[in-house]
């Protein structure tokens with residue numbers, strides 16, 4: 001068996017073209033990204049997001065702040081962006097320097113401008129199964145699964161990883177789609193017992209090829225969120241040999257990565273519609 005590859009790139013291109021249409025219709029969408037310090041990986045992510053935003057016609061501002069900025073100063077900058085009528089969507093690139101309390105900064109964002117969906121209000125809405133801004137990576141995974149018409153209702157799903165930005169929101173979205181979800185993390189014992197049973201397996205761990213082919217259910221669906229830089233280049237959390245066992249597999253690169261950026265832009269459209277009252281933001 002060789003799995004059908006769930007490629008993110010073509011789906012992402014379509015979403016980005018749709019976003020460009022929305023931008024024309026709305027007239028103006030303002031996105032501000034905030035990068036504190038000069039972490040090289042964050043710099044790459046910010047550049048990719050900007051390129052995509054500009055291509056879609058979004059007015060993107062790349063706010064760079066020095067690593068030494070105090071928490072109080074950063075909070076003041078966030079407050080300015082919250083109040084700025086030209087700004088629909090704000091993204092604070094994580095991680096922030098150690099002397100800044102990340103949770104405090106995210107809490108300071110206006111929830112309706114929280115394009116990443118990380119604010120506790122938006123996370124709470126997701127927890128409650130209500131409409132909200134959802135983190136772009138798990139949102140992208142859901143779009144990929146739907147695109148291939150993969151059955152989630154009643155499916156057994158395993159999510160490996162419980163981070164606030166991928167694992168937890170992923171598990172909630174799968175549960176909302178009526179899958180039965182198991183979350184796996186670094187304390188989980190006897191992993192294959194869970195994974196071999198998984199109709200849908202989502203790996204978001206950050207450990208190269210930790211999911212081997214013999215951990216995958218024959219005919220299952222495997223989504224590889226991992227992006228790991230190794231000497232052999234970019235690799236995922238899933239051994240590519242899983243393609244011989246699974247029915248569907250998302251590749252790395254070219255799988256979830258492009259979807260994250262496309263769904264982030266989609267979220268910027270949602271923020272703009274909230275602010276214009278075209279979508280009701282839950283108060």
Ligand code: NAP
Pocket residue numbers: 137160161162163164165166167184185186187188204205206207225226227228256257258260
């Ligand atoms: P993270 O915050 O480091 O979380 C990793 C999770 O994996 C944690 O919940 C951790 O468990 C669990 N874990 C770590 N080692 C484990 C092990 N040996 N066995 C079982 N569980 C283990 O990472 P993240 O931000 O969620 O990202 C995960 C991966 O996705 C990374 O490779 C990242 O680069 C990638 N990523 C990709 C995209 C994309 O667009 N494709 C977007 C975001 C992230 P504990 O909670 O117990 O520590």
